[in-house]
Amino acid sequence: MMDMIYARWLLIKRQLPKILLWLILPLLFTLAVISVFNSTSEDFRVPSAVVVHENSTEADLFIEGLNSSEFMDVEVFDGENSGAALRELEQYNLDSVFILPEDFEEKIRGGQRRNLIETYYTDRSIYYEPAKELAASLVQERMGEYTTVDYVLELQNDFLTETPVNKEDIAAERKRIETDTNLVEQVFYFLGEPDNGEETPGLNPWIVWAYITFIVTIFTFDFVTRETVSSARIRFNFMKHSYTKFMLLTFVIMTTVMLIVDGITYVVIKETLEADISLLSLFMYRIIINGTAFLLASFVKSPVKLYQAAVALTIALLALQLVMPVIVSLTGLSLISSLHPVLMFLENELNIPWFILIAVLMLIRIWRDNNAGG
Amino acid sequence: MLEVNSVNKSYGKRHVLDNFSMSAEQGEIIGLVGENGAGKSTLLKILATLSKPDSGALYLNGKPYKKYFKEHRKLIGYVPQDIAVWEDLTVIENMKFFQKLSPAKKSVQELKALLNNIQLSRHDTKVSKLSGGMKRKLNLAISLINDPVFLLLDEPTAGIDLKSRIEIGEFLKTHAKNNDTLIIYTSHDMNEIKEVCDRVIVIGKDSFYRELLADYIK
Numbered sequence: 016m017m018d019m020i021y022a023r024w025l026l027i028k029r030q031l032p033k034i035l036l037w038l039i040l041p042l043l044f045t046l047a048v049i050s051v052f053n054s055t056s057e058d059f060r061v062p063s064a065v066v067v068h069e070n071s072t073e074a075d076l077f078i079e080g081l082n083s084s085e086f087m088d089v090e091v092f093d094g095e096n097s098g099a100a101l102r103e104l105e106q107y108n109l110d111s112v113f114i115l116p117e118d119f120e121e122k123i124r125g126g127q128r129r130n131l132i133e134t135y136y137t138d139r140s141i142y143y144e145p146a147k148e149l150a151a152s153l154v155q156e157r158m159g160e161y162t163t164v165d166y167v168l169e170l171q172n173d174f175l176t177e178t179p180v181n182k183e184d185i186a187a188e189r190k191r192i193e194t195d196t197n198l199v200e201q202v203f204y205f206l207g208e209p210d211n212g213e214e215t216p217g218l219n220p221w222i223v224w225a226y227i228t229f230i231v232t233i234f235t236f237d238f239v240t241r242e243t244v245s246s247a248r249i250r251f252n253f254m255k256h257s258y259t260k261f262m263l264l265t266f267v268i269m270t271t272v273m274l275i276v277d278g279i280t281y282v283v284i285k286e287t288l289e290a291d292i293s294l295l296s297l298f299m300y301r302i303i304i305n306g307t308a309f310l311l312a313s314f315v316k317s318p319v320k321l322y323q324a325a326v327a328l329t330i331a332l333l334a335l336q337l338v339m340p341v342i343v344s345l346t347g348l349s350l351i352s353s354l355h356p357v358l359m360f361l362e363n364e365l366n367i368p369w370f371i372l373i374a375v376l377m378l379i380r381i382w383r384d385n386n387a388g389g
Numbered sequence: 390m391l392e393v394n395s396v397n398k399s400y401g402k403r404h405v406l407d408n409f410s411m412s413a414e415q416g417e418i419i420g421l422v423g424e425n426g427a428g429k430s431t432l433l434k435i436l437a438t439l440s441k442p443d444s445g446a447l448y449l450n451g452k453p454y455k456k457y458f459k460e461h462r463k464l465i466g467y468v469p470q471d472i473a474v475w476e477d478l479t480v481i482e483n484m485k486f487f488q489k490l491s492p493a494k495k496s497v498q499e500l501k502a503l504l505n506n507i508q509l510s511r512h513d514t515k516v517s518k519l520s521g522g523m524k525r526k527l528n529l530a531i532s533l534i535n536d537p538v539f540l541l542l543d544e545p546t547a548g549i550d551l552k553s554r555i556e557i558g559e560f561l562k563t564h565a566k567n568n569d570t571l572i573i574y575t576s577h578d579m580n581e582i583k584e585v586c587d588r589v590i591v592i593g594k595d596s597f598y599r600e601l602l603a604d605y606i607k
Contacts (some may be wrong), residue, residue: 018489025486029477200572246471252439254490261490339547 396445427593466537522553
């Protein structure tokens, strides 16, 4: 055993810098992608403007409502500078402009929604429609509140004069009911299963890691292709250890090293990006992709073909993941998604079918090599 | 020591070896000649246990190949036509690598001595930086790590300079004599065959090599 380990060390030591780079690349790439994605998500807000002709509570609430949305960045202009806001719009520095009239609060209180807000947009205003919908809903909400208050007060005056209720009480009660009953909360579903209600993450770091690890692992095993097609392989027929045995030991060593790196990756991603995954699922995923990479590297005739196969397989897996919901809905067989190794990993499941397949292929290869020659 | 009885080998419809028989004793150096495609390399691969004959029987030290091929491999040294070494490693690293996996145990000093015997002194040079002649010498040296009693060489001097060719030839003669090793090797160079070999076997039906051989014997 030690002889084989020493021999492997001799053969691989010159490739160590490259292999080490491949080993840490998935973690670095994942951290970089998530960092860029998060900063882009935070930065990507549609610039809009609100022109205010009066300083009123309703105007402030309207601006606050627009700003609280995830996609809008609202700039406030006073009435005298409405021209400046429109110029910004003409120069495409703003996506849309909302002009609140001088009697905005009065009209809200009075329920006069017709032509309440003047809006401007351009042929490049891609977020105008959702912004307009948001503005309309904010106005509707405020008007609804006033209508409710007026209606309840009217009822009180007519029937409940012994228990006086004021406007603030009614508004507060309306707010409490809205919060308690989650009137605006949406329940998300994924592949037929309801979400646990937690905040939906932007981009799961483990998806990024799973794909980059898949392709990089195949790249890492390119030395298997080089050694398998090398003329020197013929000499193993005269050695005390067969080439198959030597390469299986290599597989075990590489998998052990990669599992250690995966352990470090797990801790880093969990701590820095707060994304968890099942350790058993991570272990199984590593075994499966290493087995796939090893068999593929043993099968192809040149490293270039291995790289091509790696890219093609990664794209195929990614495409399959994207169309999986459609396939499942068309066929009604949610079991199909169980055949996708990355999906199974992300769903914290043990990928038994792929594990058995890889194990069988490995055994076939060992059996075939042991019976060669003579 | 070696006995080959009526060996046949075909690739599809093409007969490469047709009832080929021979025998050889320890210490002999036998040259195999014949035109390209006559079956020299095929015969060497069969003798090296790397390929199976379609029919016929082979014996090494009285033991049949069919049953004892794994045991025979420990006694055989095979020098393939391609340079079967790791290009990224140095000369001595190549020797260490194959020594570690070989059934025989040899110290680094013994490996260096083997290289020196074959006049390959650049132990710490990367193989990719060696000349063709040096690579051929290393190719041979690696095959000798397990002290084979039966050495098979497939065109061991192909494409190298005259000096290296002579050095390899001299080394093989000395090695066969000192170690009582049976050596069979192929070459297209009749001068080399004449210089090195005790006996020549012509493979194939082409008469060119038979006539050439007859001229040399005269």
